[in-house]
Amino acid sequence: MRILLINPNTSQVLTDKLDRAARAVLPPDVELVSVTAEEGFPYISSRAEAACAGVGVLDVLARRGAEVDAAVIAAFGDPGLLPAREAFDLPVTGMTEASMLSACMLGQRFAFVTFTPRMAPWYNEQVRQAELSARFAGTFTPDVPLGNIGEIDSDLRGPLVAECHRAVAAGADVLILSGAPLAGMAPSLRTEVDAVLIDPVQAAVLQAAALVRLAPLGASGGSYRRPPGKPSTGLPAALAKHIARDE
Amino acid sequence: MRILLINPNTSQVLTDKLDRAARAVLPPDVELVSVTAEEGFPYISSRAEAACAGVGVLDVLARRGAEVDAAVIAAFGDPGLLPAREAFDLPVTGMTEASMLSACMLGQRFAFVTFTPRMAPWYNEQVRQAELSARFAGTFTPDVPLGNIGEIDSDLRGPLVAECHRAVAAGADVLILSGAPLAGMAPSLRTEVDAVLIDPVQAAVLQAAALVRLAPLGASGGSYRRPPGKPSTGLPAALAKHIARDE
Amino acid sequence: MRILLINPNTSQVLTDKLDRAARAVLPPDVELVSVTAEEGFPYISSRAEAACAGVGVLDVLARRGAEVDAAVIAAFGDPGLLPAREAFDLPVTGMTEASMLSACMLGQRFAFVTFTPRMAPWYNEQVRQAELSARFAGTFTPDVPLGNIGEIDSDLRGPLVAECHRAVAAGADVLILSGAPLAGMAPSLRTEVDAVLIDPVQAAVLQAAALVRLAPLGASGGSYRRPPGKPSTGLPAALAKHIARDE
Amino acid sequence: MRILLINPNTSQVLTDKLDRAARAVLPPDVELVSVTAEEGFPYISSRAEAACAGVGVLDVLARRGAEVDAAVIAAFGDPGLLPAREAFDLPVTGMTEASMLSACMLGQRFAFVTFTPRMAPWYNEQVRQAELSARFAGTFTPDVPLGNIGEIDSDLRGPLVAECHRAVAAGADVLILSGAPLAGMAPSLRTEVDAVLIDPVQAAVLQAAALVRLAPLGASGGSYRRPPGKPSTGLPAALAKHIARDE
Amino acid sequence: MRILLINPNTSQVLTDKLDRAARAVLPPDVELVSVTAEEGFPYISSRAEAACAGVGVLDVLARRGAEVDAAVIAAFGDPGLLPAREAFDLPVTGMTEASMLSACMLGQRFAFVTFTPRMAPWYNEQVRQAELSARFAGTFTPDVPLGNIGEIDSDLRGPLVAECHRAVAAGADVLILSGAPLAGMAPSLRTEVDAVLIDPVQAAVLQAAALVRLAPLGASGGSYRRPPGKPSTGLPAALAKHIARDE
Amino acid sequence: MRILLINPNTSQVLTDKLDRAARAVLPPDVELVSVTAEEGFPYISSRAEAACAGVGVLDVLARRGAEVDAAVIAAFGDPGLLPAREAFDLPVTGMTEASMLSACMLGQRFAFVTFTPRMAPWYNEQVRQAELSARFAGTFTPDVPLGNIGEIDSDLRGPLVAECHRAVAAGADVLILSGAPLAGMAPSLRTEVDAVLIDPVQAAVLQAAALVRLAPLGASGGSYRRPPGKPSTGLPAALAKHIARDE
Secondary structure: OEEEEEEOOOOHHHHHHHHHHHHOOOOOOOEEEEEEOOOEOOOOOOHHHHHHHHHHHHHHHHHHHHHOOEEEEOOOOOOOHHHHHHHOOOOEEEHHHHHHHHHOOOOOOEEEEOOOHHHHHHHHHHHHHOOOHHHEEEEEOOOOOOOOOOOHHHHOHHHHHHHHHHHHHOOOOEEEEOOHHHOOOHHHHOOOOOOEEEOHHHHHHHHHHHHHHHOOOOOOOHHHOOOOOOOOEOOOHHHHHHHOOOO | OEEEEEEOOOOHHHHHHHHHHHHOOOOOOOEEEEEEOOOEOOOOOOHHHHHHHHHHHHHHHHHHHHHOOEEEEOOOOOOOHHHHHHHOOOOEEEHHHHHHHHHOOOOOOEEEEOOOHHHHHHHHHHHHHOOOHHHEEEEEOOOOOOOOOOOHHHHOHHHHHHHHHHHHHOOOOEEEEOOHHHOOOHHHHOOOOOOEEEOHHHHHHHHHHHHHHHOOOOOOOHHHOOOOOOOOEOOOHHHHHHHOOOO | OEEEEEEOOOOHHHHHHHHHHHHOOOOOOOEEEEEEOOOEOOOOOOHHHHHHHHHHHHHHHHHHHHHOOEEEEOOOOOOOHHHHHHHOOOOEEEHHHHHHHHHOOOOOOEEEEOOOHHHHHHHHHHHHHOOOHHHEEEEEOOOOOOOOOOOHHHHOHHHHHHHHHHHHHOOOOEEEEOOHHHOOOHHHHOOOOOOEEEOHHHHHHHHHHHHHHHOOOOOOOHHHOOOOOOOOEOOOHHHHHHHOOOO | OEEEEEEOOOOHHHHHHHHHHHHOOOOOOOEEEEEEOOOEOOOOOOHHHHHHHHHHHHHHHHHHHHHOOEEEEOOOOOOOHHHHHHHOOOOEEEHHHHHHHHHOOOOOOEEEEOOOHHHHHHHHHHHHHOOOHHHEEEEEOOOOOOOOOOOHHHHOHHHHHHHHHHHHHOOOOEEEEOOHHHOOOHHHHOOOOOOEEEOHHHHHHHHHHHHHHHOOOOOOOHHHOOOOOOOOEOOOHHHHHHHOOOO | OEEEEEEOOOOHHHHHHHHHHHHOOOOOOOEEEEEEOOOEOOOOOOHHHHHHHHHHHHHHHHHHHHHOOEEEEOOOOOOOHHHHHHHOOOOEEEHHHHHHHHHOOOOOOEEEEOOOHHHHHHHHHHHHHOOOHHHEEEEEOOOOOOOOOOOHHHHOHHHHHHHHHHHHHOOOOEEEEOOHHHOOOHHHHOOOOOOEEEOHHHHHHHHHHHHHHHOOOOOOOHHHOOOOOOOOEOOOHHHHHHHOOOO | OEEEEEEOOOOHHHHHHHHHHHHOOOOOOOEEEEEEOOOEOOOOOOHHHHHHHHHHHHHHHHHHHHHOOEEEEOOOOOOOHHHHHHHOOOOEEEHHHHHHHHHOOOOOOEEEEOOOHHHHHHHHHHHHHOOOHHHEEEEEOOOOOOOOOOOHHHHOHHHHHHHHHHHHHOOOOEEEEOOHHHOOOHHHHOOOOOOEEEOHHHHHHHHHHHHHHHOOOOOOOHHHOOOOOOOOEOOOHHHHHHHOOOO
């Protein structure tokens, strides 16, 4: 089985981090192919950036989807997730959704712990869209300046642990370390926090692998059934061709 | 006051229809500027198409937003609405959201009546995102082939009236005639249906005008506060410049 | 267009405040007619008082409704709102409902900031009735004694700003300055609070004007359809006549 | 223990029916005092009528509340219930709320079965206000003309049984025979319907008696705590005196 | 009328406490029969313990149910409640459910105040199962060591009062003193807390007595209808016989 | 990795069916150990039966849990699931929960399609407990007599397909073939139904395998943290020993 891990950010350092965290839990028969967005933003942190990145994700899928059995959108906030499911006939998972659903088997209420309040509103919208608000304890972020995006996990370790404790006090019993820069960090916090910790890229890759075995065509029936072909102008070439069903 | 009506579809015939319906209710001090997307799809009808159109909407706002006091996204499903609110400091409304909120002052439960089941899942996601499911009675669509997108309102009049009656029987008391091709149709059905009928482009324009008076900067504080500038690659030039805050 | 602003309290000083705040945002073609309740309470602050005031609102509408195109119930808590919609065929808005729905286009979660905890339970019931709890961040009130009802906005300015900050910390990004005594106060706080501020009487008047253009008969179909005439005893004369449809 | 049963309608025939049904389940130490509204409507069937009746209920409580240990508002729709709880320090129950809460111990989902669609919207608002929508299967009414309000239970027996079956098919397993004219009817239907049948005036009286033993002052603390005295004009004399705390 | 009070714990001291609290509110025609579980745990405080106790409750009902008109499951958390309703044709109430539903007639939002955080997750699941989350303000527990289970009410009085105040500050206006060891404690706190206090075993017994009068067969129709007989192996003899309908 | 599949029913024929369906999707490094309940019911179909079976599941885990990395409760309705998670430190999944959560990545709304209405109320309670009602389209069952429990999938094929179509018409786009007797049936229906079909035992085994990689200790922190040891009487020996932490 081959899984495509799409980093919708343009930072290769994040792709490397995500790839490393994902490989740590890969089932033995799964091959991981990680790609970095060629255009867009070094690190997505607003709704408009996510909207642009979402189209980029669709384009990567149009170019590379045929090579793989499933795809993972590896930016917290899941840019392009629902459109990707509808437009492509293979399982697609996102870091936010996959970690929320996994959390529901490990505790009563999950929280997001992340490094900047800027993304909380966008993340909250994913909870709403998944209709999981009743199991959501909130987003917790330290109020400290960010440094290098590749070093956030070590630079902010202390403040992030403090936020984990705040989330537990607020009723969360599963904590999702949210945002690609925190990929791989969960195991190192397990002894310090009385809650279950989830690494969302791991959740997304594991759910993608599970879906390949459970429903190999992904969301190919029902409300996500692929629409008929349609002409367009101005789209990236591969995406235009895919949407036109000019295959 | 000037309001920008953005048709995210590339069909000028739809822009004309929308512009006409909107002008029928325009307050006397409002000037309407209607623009048609230059790239994209003749008529958006899937999530991937909406995702692409959303970026187009942001680009139009980057190019034309400074000329106006508010903007209306004139495709049912509101592509780009939440990103636009965050990225721009002026009121922005969408046809779906504005008609749902207006409906809440006119009845207990609203329904969407539209011409094709293909868009229902996408529309339903807007209800969820607005957290208005408790007041939503469903999407009702006839099961008949579409003809010319510009003539749907007359071609499908009978089947649409039948769906209105089905929606009423299912508990809806406000019916939203959903989709740009139905713009302007509501008044002609008022005598045939025992419910309140809403034309969503009218709702969107009226709400935009109201917001200009109530909160001239739009969602400029709180969770939609405009983010700091950020460099990008591959975006339409005006949008890249706007997001970079290179103004 | 003529809009009737009904102050269900008997304090003329509040009517003046409400009238002034409403006029600040009036569209150019709207004439405002403000009336003060002749009987009832100087300032409504409990559920029983609101129940009595609600009947007074219906009576004002029976006496004056025919002169106008829409009506605004200008007491936070919206006494008589749903009965008024059913009994009269013109758009009717209330300060609470109109500000909540407007808030949904300006942020993710709204809060009420007001001057006394006594009214919070009654206000909360309006949120429930509108099924908007999922977007509600709570009611925030200072714990200080009230002085003169006409001077609350200046006397309690400091404590109210502090409550605005508490509401933001609790996740609200739109703040509704609740209660007629705070009418007109919102603009002066805008520089001090990182959230969108709404003046509810302005929201109510603007929504009433929008509804006149969108649905001139108001909630005249569906669940609010006016019932057949019915005899009564003991009601105010005009209201009895209206309910009897003895017109 | 003495319980005051307030019929907010002016029809003595309904009071007799309600009194009879209530007495059939009265605990041995409970004395029932039934009173009929002196002013208002023969039979409440709209929101405005309910609003007027609600004030009448408060006035009856002001005049007679001191004689009893608890009160029951005996019109389906519970006019004046929440104001009565706040304004008076004794347990107060309503037919709708009491039957819904009792239903939650007898099944998963309850439905209202009643004789006219006119009241469904008002009844639905009580479900919303109680936040019990998740356990509500809807309101079911036959589409037949009403005859004499005192004979509805026998005149419409067949159509009502048919609606009971419809409600069961829609997922309800507890049926509340709604509206004072159906008081006393439940037992006679028990053999014909595969669901639990509830007579709401019985539920209301039994809950009132239970509350007297459980919390003799009713909702006297918390959000329903009785407010300080306040002057008024134009209210019925006893009610004005009670609200003024001029006791 | 005879009511069976089943203490699913094996501590006779708790049965005595529960029996005493229940008798304080018993209607004059009700006879109370209290039994203590013969097997299981001295005091249930986890989900697995509750699961085991639930089967014990069913067995007591199989052995003693025929002697009584209704039964009360007298452990907070209601072990075995829904199975008991389905398997037996008499009203069955539980302390958690009965106190929550009673609370809905006495305030807007209830809280549980109890003596140890260990049981909060299990209690929360009962709120969810009853679909009452919208009226739930949380579980509040002091962070102090427990002493003798029979003396908790006096040993922890101070810390419990402090938790009552915390619950009120969090928006609760009805406080349910949760857990059998707190039975009988509510009245003594009434002067110290500005909220309504409920003793859950009293609520459960009163609701059971009310249901006997309202629906003597309990949940005998609908979704709780008793299933046909079925053979089993390994069950307690009386329960096996009851489930086999070998009566 | 070793996974324990626990069939809480005593029918070996069902264990064989479940084992076969599970093996069809097993990752290459997973060894499956299937056990059949030694005591209880041939086929669980009521809440009391599920309650008894839940204790049996805990006992199997006490006896066999140490040999494996995760466990699957293989009866639709998930008897004992939440207690098992709390009492044991390894991932535990259930057929209902795992299939619902998987469904959330494959469509907007799931439905249960099963062979008898008797179990619908119990299944519905699992949806409620998981707080997934907003994504649930209902339970659909044919109204035909059951034959041999081991042959239901072939005997009722036609009626089950008809129910699948009914579920789709009601808005479901993922169908969960519910109940152990339908294990293995999903693939054969894929060409006949326009929706995604899920086999719940496959979902449960795949989720268990994913959790072993994501959170090897299962729900060991937070609200499911294993409680301290406690003495008991009357429990199965292994379970008593486990709960006593006498290891």
